[in-house]
Amino acid sequence: MPVQIKLNDVQKQAVETVDKPVLIFAGAGTGKTRVLTAKIAHLIKNEKYSPESILAATFTNKAAGEMKSRVKKIVGPRASKVNIGTFHSICARILRYEIDELGFNPNFAIYDAADQLSLIKSIINSNKIPVDGMTPNAIRGRISLAKNSMAESKLDNKSPSPVDRAAALVYPIYTKALKENNALDFDDLLLFPLKVFKKNPAILKKYQEQFKYVLVDEYQDTNHAQFLLVKLLAEKHNKITVVGDDDQSIYGWRGADISNILDFEKAFPGCKTFRLEQNYRSTQTILSAASTMVRNNEHRAEKELWTEGIAGASIGLMETFDELEEAEGILELLEREIVNKKRTFNEFVILYRTNAQSRALEDALRRRGITYKIVGGVRFYERKEVKDLLAYLRLIVNTVDTVSLKRVVNFPPRGVGVKTVEKCEKYSRKKGISLLASTADPDAFDLKGKPAEGLKDFNSLIAKYAELLPKLSAAELSGAVVDELGLVSFYKEQATTEATEQLANVQELLNSIDDFCKENPKTGLREFLEEVSLLTDLDNWNQDSNAITLMTTHAAKGLEFPVVFIAGMDEGLFPLARYMDCTEELEEERRLFYVALTRAQDRVFLHYATNRRRFNGIYGMGYASKFIHEIPEENLERITFRSSVTRKLVRGKAGKYKLKQVRTVTNFDDLERGDKVEHKVFGKGMVLSVNGSGENQKISVIFRGDIRKKLIAKYANLKRL
DNA sequence: AAGGTAGCGGTTTTT
C-alpha cells in the first residue's frame, strides 16, 4: 500500500519543480530527507523516470539507507533500482568498471588513514626524506587536504610552511606507490572518476545518459571534486536538486567548500531556490537559542526558522569542578528525566567535541550499570585484530598490496622480521617482481633457516587462496584462512582478557562476512572489502536499541533525540583553542554548536568543567565557552551540581597542580545479601551478593524483570526498602 | 635477527 507523504506548501513546490535546477535551503529539522524522498517518489510515479535513471548522493551510508527504505515504502520494490549511495560508494562502483582507463586493476584496494600512514612512513624511511620535524600523520593530513580541495599544485617544496615542504617531497612518491600497490585512498575515490571522464569523454557521456536526474543531500559539505562530479554528471540534462544548510557546514577542515551552496545559482543558471523554514523538530526555546547564537556568524545566508510547537523548557546549564563531576552531573539529570518524564534510554544522546572526552562518561555509565553505545572512536574495522585478518583477505584479492603484506607477513609470528622483509624488498626491486613473488623463493637471495621457511609458508598460503578465490564464497574462504592460520588457538593460548576480546572480534568479522554473503549472494570478497572500507561506526548504530548514545557532534549530524546533553562546553575545548582567533574557523565551530543544539526535540543540557584533565595534568582554570554567552539569558537555566565528593587543587612539586579528594559527604550503611533496595532507574530489586565495604563496596542486584546489574554502592544511590 | 619492555611524545572533527 503506497504511503502518501504529507508536505507543506514550500516542500510541495520544491518536490514538483522538475523542469529546472533546484536549490533547497533546508534548515535543521525542516524535513529535508522527507522532501528528497518525496521527490524521488514523485519522479518515478508522476514524471515517469525509471528508477535506475535517478542518482542520489549522500555523505553517510546511514542517510543513504534511510532514504532507500523510505522510497521503498512509497514506490515499492522498484525503489531498490534507484542509485542511492554515498559519494564514495558511487565513485567506487563507477571505478570498478572504468579504472583500467587509468592503468589500475579493478581489484584495487581502498586504503584508510592507517594504511596511508604506514605507506607514508615507509616512504619517508626508505627515501630518507628530510621531514623537518613534521610527523608522518601531519604529512598525511596535508596531502589529503590538498587532494580534497584539488590543490595538489599548492604543495611546494620551497613553501615557507614546513608541512607543505615535507608533503611536497612525499606526495609524488606516495602517488607512485599507490599505483604500484594497485590501491586508492579515500580522496582518490572522488578524484579518479574525474580523471576518467576527462581522459575519455565517451565514458562521461555514458553516465550522463544513464543518470537523467541527480539529487544531492548535505550539499553544503561537498568539496571541489564532488562539485565537479555533480556538475559533470548533471550538465547534460540540467535536472538536478540539491539540499543543504549553510549553517550546518562543518567539514571545511576536510576540504568542504561552503561557496558550492552559496554560489549554486552561478553554477546552475536559471535555478529555482526554495527555503524550508518551518521546523518540525525542536521547541521554540531551543530553536530561538540556536538561531540567535548562529546569527553571530557573518558568512551565512539569512533565514528564519519558526515552529508551531510549544515553548518548551529552558536550556539547562551546569558547571562542575571537573570532567568526573561533569559525568556524574549528566547522569543525575538523566536519571531525573527517566524518573519524572518516564523516558527510555534511547531518548538520550551525549555529544562532545572530541572522542577522548568519552572516557569519563563511559566510566560513570559503567559504574551505574547503564547500557550505552559509543559511536566513533576506534571503529570496529580499525581494530588491530580485525585489520590483521582483513589484510590477509585484501592481499589475496590484490596480491600487489604491499601495505597489507607487510602488516601480516609476520602475523601470527613466523620468524620474519624487519631485516628479512628488507631483503625481500631489495630482491623484488632488483628482479622487478612483486614483493609477494619474492617471498616464494628466499633461497634465491641466500636466506636460510626460520625466516626462509616462514616466507615460504606465507607465500604458499596466499598463493593457495588467491587461486581458490573464484571457487569459494567469501565466507568459506575467510573461514578457511582463519583455520589455516590457527588464529583461534593463537588468541586462546594467550589467555588474557584482551586476547579473548580480540578473538571475539575476529569471530564477529567472520559473522559479518557470512551475513554479507547471504544478503549479496552474487558477490564476492572484493565487494565485501569495498563495503567495509566505506563503512562507518554510525552505520551499525540504531536508535531503537535501548541504550544511551555517546558520539561527537560531527557524527550526530542528521540525527535527532528528545534529550541532548552537550559535554565539554569549556572555552578552549568547544570552540577548540586552535580555532579561536581565525574568524572563518571560529564560525565553523559555531555552526558545529548549532548542529549540536538543533539535534534536540525537547531538552538540552549544557555542561562545562572548570578543571578539565587533558593528557595527564590539569588543564588550567577553565570557564564557560563563549558560545554559552551567545545564548539569550532568558533561554538558560542554571542547575547546581550537588557533589557527593569534594575535590580541590593542591600545589604539588614543580608548581604543578594536583587534584586531591578532600572529603566524602555521603555516608552509607553497607548493604547485605538479601536486602531489598530501590534504584531510581531500575526500580525495586534484591541484593544478590556483596563485595567489600564502605567506599568500595560492590554489589550485584537483581531487579524486576530479571535485570541483573553489578553496581558500586557509592554511586548507585540505592534506597533501602 | 626476533621478540620483549621501558621511556617518550602527541592528540579534532571523518568519508
Add this chain to the structure above:
DNA sequence: CCGCTACCTT
C-alpha cells in the same frame, strides 16, 4: 592514557 621507538635480551 595509549601507541610507538629505542634499546636490551634470547
